[in-house]
Amino acid sequence: xxxxxxxxxxxxxxxxxxxxxxxxxxxxxxxxxxxxxxxxxxxxxxxxxxxxxxxxxxxxxxxxxxxxxxxxxxxxxxxxxxxxxxxxxxxxxxxxxxxxxxxxxxxxxxxxxxxxxxxxxxxxxxxxxxxxxxxxxxxxxxxxxxxxxxxxxxxxxxxxxxxxxx
Amino acid sequence: xxxxxxxxxxxxxxxxxxxxxxxxxxxxxxxxxxxxxxxxxxxxxxxxxxxxxxxxxxxxxxxxxxxxxxxxxxxxxxxxxxxxxxxxxxxxxxxxxxxxxxxxxxxxxxxxxxxxxxxxxxxxxxxxxxxxxxxxxxxxxxxxxxxxxxxxxxxxxxxxxxxxxxxxxxxxxxxxxxxxxxxxxxxxxxxxxxxxxxxxxxxxxxxxxxxxxxxxxxxxxxxxxxxxxxxxxxxxxxxxxxxxxxxxxxxxxxxxxxxxxxxxxxxxxxxxxxxxxxxxxxxxxxxxxxxxxxxxxxxxxxxxxxxxxxxxxxxxxxxxxxxxxxxxxxxxxxxxxxxxxxxxxxxxxxxxxxxxxxxxxxxxxxxxxxxxxxxxxxxxxxxxxxxxxxxxxxxxxxxxxxxxxxxxxxxxxxxxxxxxxxxxxxxxxxxxxxxxxxxxxxxxxxxxxxxxxxxxxxxxxxxxxxxxxxxxxxxxxxxxxxxxxxxxxxxxxxxxxxxxxxxxxxxxxxxxxxxxxxxxxxxxxxxxxxxxxxxxxxxxxxxxxxxxxxxxxxxxxxxxxxxxxxxxxxxxxxxxxxxxxxxxxxxxxxxxxxxxxxxxxxxxxxxxxxxxxxxxxxxxxxxxxxxxxxxxxxxxx
Numbered sequence: 001x002x003x004x005x006x007x008x009x010x011x012x013x014x015x016x017x018x019x020x021x022x023x024x025x026x027x028x029x030x031x032x033x034x035x036x037x038x039x040x041x042x043x044x045x046x047x048x049x050x051x052x053x054x055x056x057x058x059x060x061x062x063x064x065x066x067x068x069x070x071x072x073x074x075x076x077x078x079x080x081x082x083x084x085x086x087x088x089x090x091x092x093x094x095x096x097x098x099x100x101x102x103x104x105x106x107x108x109x110x111x112x113x114x115x116x117x118x119x120x121x122x123x124x125x126x127x128x129x130x131x132x133x134x135x136x137x138x139x140x141x142x143x144x145x146x147x148x149x150x151x152x153x154x155x156x157x158x159x160x161x162x163x164x165x166x
Numbered sequence: 167x168x169x170x171x172x173x174x175x176x177x178x179x180x181x182x183x184x185x186x187x188x189x190x191x192x193x194x195x196x197x198x199x200x201x202x203x204x205x206x207x208x209x210x211x212x213x214x215x216x217x218x219x220x221x222x223x224x225x226x227x228x229x230x231x232x233x234x235x236x237x238x239x240x241x242x243x244x245x246x247x248x249x250x251x252x253x254x255x256x257x258x259x260x261x262x263x264x265x266x267x268x269x270x271x272x273x274x275x276x277x278x279x280x281x282x283x284x285x286x287x288x289x290x291x292x293x294x295x296x297x298x299x300x301x302x303x304x305x306x307x308x309x310x311x312x313x314x315x316x317x318x319x320x321x322x323x324x325x326x327x328x329x330x331x332x333x334x335x336x337x338x339x340x341x342x343x344x345x346x347x348x349x350x351x352x353x354x355x356x357x358x359x360x361x362x363x364x365x366x367x368x369x370x371x372x373x374x375x376x377x378x379x380x381x382x383x384x385x386x387x388x389x390x391x392x393x394x395x396x397x398x399x400x401x402x403x404x405x406x407x408x409x410x411x412x413x414x415x416x417x418x419x420x421x422x423x424x425x426x427x428x429x430x431x432x433x434x435x436x437x438x439x440x441x442x443x444x445x446x447x448x449x450x451x452x453x454x455x456x457x458x459x460x461x462x463x464x465x466x467x468x469x470x471x472x473x474x475x476x477x478x479x480x481x482x483x484x485x486x487x488x489x490x491x492x493x494x495x496x497x498x499x500x501x502x503x504x505x506x507x508x509x510x511x512x513x514x515x516x517x518x519x520x521x522x523x524x525x526x527x528x529x530x531x532x533x534x535x536x537x538x539x540x541x542x543x544x545x546x547x548x549x550x551x552x553x554x555x556x557x558x559x560x561x562x563x564x565x566x567x568x569x570x571x572x573x574x575x576x577x578x579x580x581x582x583x584x585x586x587x588x589x590x591x592x593x594x595x596x597x598x599x600x601x602x603x604x605x606x607x608x609x610x611x612x613x614x615x616x617x618x619x620x621x622x623x624x625x626x627x628x629x630x631x632x633x634x635x636x637x638x639x640x641x642x643x644x645x646x647x648x649x650x651x652x653x654x655x656x657x658x659x660x661x662x663x664x665x666x667x668x669x670x671x672x673x674x675x676x677x678x679x680x681x682x683x684x685x686x687x688x689x690x691x692x693x694x695x696x697x698x699x700x701x702x703x704x705x706x707x708x709x710x711x712x713x714x715x716x717x718x719x720x721x722x723x724x725x726x727x728x729x730x731x732x733x734x735x736x737x738x739x740x741x742x743x744x745x746x747x748x749x750x751x752x753x754x755x756x757x758x759x760x761x762x763x764x765x766x767x768x769x770x771x772x773x774x775x776x777x778x779x780x781x782x783x784x785x786x787x788x789x790x791x792x793x794x795x796x797x798x799x800x801x802x803x
Contacts, residue, residue: 065723067723085723085724091724091726092726094728094737095795096741096745096787096794096795096796096797097795099734099737099738099741100759100763100787100795102728103728103734103763103764104703104728104729104730104731104733104734105727105728105729106727106728109726109727112726114724114725114726116724126522128522164721164724166724166725
């Protein structure tokens with residue numbers, strides 16, 4: 001019984017290490033791929049439709065979030081969508097229940113990994129805030145075919161690309 | 167009564183005087199006596215063969231007239247009619263005013279005699295060596311007395327802050343408007359006339375206007391100027407401006423007690439029923455375009471008009487179409503503004519927020535409509551039975567209802583209505599206009615009056631609302647949110663109230679007038695919670711003063727967890743929006759949730775456009791048919 005337990009522990013440790021290394025390797029691959037394909041090659045995407053990015057990612061997009069030029073809550077109606085961020089690891093999202101129970105700095109998960117590509121929109125004036133079908137600042141597991149086709153048909157033009165990972 | 171008191175004073179002080187020095191040096195002798203019949207003080211100054219007499223005419227207050235009605239009996243009788251009570255209050259006010267004037271005259275008399283006594287002693291002890299020196303001292307004293315005399319004859323006060331050292335020459339500064347800056351100087355030993363001081367802040371560029379001090383070319387704040395011709399403290403006309411109006415009359419920037427029923431009779435002030443306030447447009451060049459608005463209790467002639475064609479680009483140049491704005495050249499008027507047309511798919515008059523609106527002078531076609539107040543974004547633009555998601559009414563606690571009633575009463579205070587009317591004027595709430603603002607001061611008698619009034623004509627976008635002032639009880643503040651930011655209080659507004667309350671516990675309410683006609687009030691509900699929240703989340707690390715928004719953490723949206731109040735606020739706002747609430751209501755709904763969730767001790771109240779009462783807002787949650795949590799935004803009935 002004692003010997004079996006030892007074997008179990010060793011196997012578990014090996015499995016976990018393997019699991020972590022596989023995922024760590026995959027994360028590194030994603031980062032390298034995004035760096036080589038988009039950041040090092042940025043000029044070939046600038047002034048092109050956002051479709052060029054969505055259609056050329058080598059790893060699946062898991063989530064998205066959008067940002068606006070105006071940061072004042074008093075002028076939401078006049079805000080324009082000027083950034084889209086694509087997440088390649090699904091960001092942990094917030095439900096309404098989360099938002100009504102949690103407070104600032106009370107649920108930080110230091111192990112949560114983020115890899116994302118942020119696209120600044122050149123023709124942002126054409127995308128007002130109240131296009132609510134876009135609106136989601138969460139970045140959680142929210143990418144699907146509907147959103148993909150929405151962005152592909154949006155006519156958004158790329159102004160800049162940045163890579164973020166932790 | 168007053169005359170009898172003056173007689174007693176005359177007996178006491180009328181024979182006081184001083185003689186020549188024992189060692190042969192010359193000193194000035196002053197004697198004074200009171201002439202009862204003429205209400206004059208006769209002052210005689212003598213030194214050896216120099217002798218001069220000067221009469222000082224004292225201010226004579228109007229006699230105290232006995233009221234023709236029994237005031238106390240009417241006021242103490244519960245069955246007295248409202249009309250009788252109003253007459254009793256008016257008679258009481260007249261009687262109190264007369265008594266106040268009599269008391270002021272008595273105080274003036276006492277301070278004059280005290281001043282004379284001090285001057286006499288100083289002159290007697292000066293011990294001038296020659297007749298010429300003593301005579302010069304006597305003449306200097308008479309010069310001062312003459313100025314005092316003129317001041318008293320005009321009903322002014324006696325400046326007792328005089329230099330009695332007749333051997334020292336002092337530089338005196340003349341400050342006519344009392345702003346601390348001078349327009350004239352004099353080097354003399356004694357200078358006791360009103361307006362003369364021994365210190366100054368510098369040379370005054372306009373000594374008739376306390377708003378202008380050292381720099382007459384600087385931008386000045388717009389303040390209300392009150393026309394009070396009978397000088398009874400009640401106004402006939404209110405005109406906002408940076409300068410005292412040039413039209414004739416007794417204009418003052420001192421806040422008055424209210425509108426005057428009759429500005430030709432100082433005995434009549436505010437009526438039992440508030441006189442109607444009429445709005446007029448100022449049109450100096452007579453071209454039909456105005457350069458501002460004023461409020462009056464009586465009808466006015468030129469240059470005031472009851473209608474306008476719009477704002478005048480130059481009210482000194484007649485231009486029938488407002489195209490000539492300067493003598494140098496013409497200015498092309500703005501093109502006709504276009505209307506925004508929104509898509510209404512289900513034709514229920516609530517429009518689809520997801521469809522980009524079109525700008526055109528006329529409707530682009532069937533289904534494209536203008537958004538009218540109260541009927542805008544649709545929760546479901548495919549179902550005509552569903553409009554936008556409105557707040558629900560609920561029965562509230564007594565505390566919440568009381569807060570609503572108290573807040574309504576506070577802003578309905580009569581003396582505040584003139585500046586509030588200016589704030590609510592659509593011209594002053596237009597897009598691009600700076601904010602207006604003022605504080606609300608509570609006088610010792612309970613009257614609420616404006617303090618530090620600023621109308622939207624400056625260059626600063628945010629109004630500055632003082633939360634405290636020396637010697638004043640500031641209880642609330644008001645400011646506007648002009649077009650483009652009509653969404654109700656901002657996070658910065660919450661902190662303004664919190665910090666205001668911490669510095670002055672009387673400051674408990676911040677009002678906010680939005681361009682769309684809604685009005686809001688942030689009200690302190692629990693002071694302990696307020697202090698705890700402000701301590702845990704101070705403005706220095708949580709507010710962005712440039713945007714009035716919460717301050718975010720760089721890249722916080724990509725970081726795990728809730729990293730700042732801003733991130734929390736934005737996430738709640740997105741959830742509110744996704745739950746179908748009107749985009750215009752998202753900021754206030756988000757604020758309600760934040761105020762409650764962080765136990766800030768502050769409540770948000772709202773007075774909807776065209777309604778009369780402030781109602782407290784709150785929220786709760788319920789589980790919908792799909793098992794998901796759904797927000798319920800509620801308003802007290």
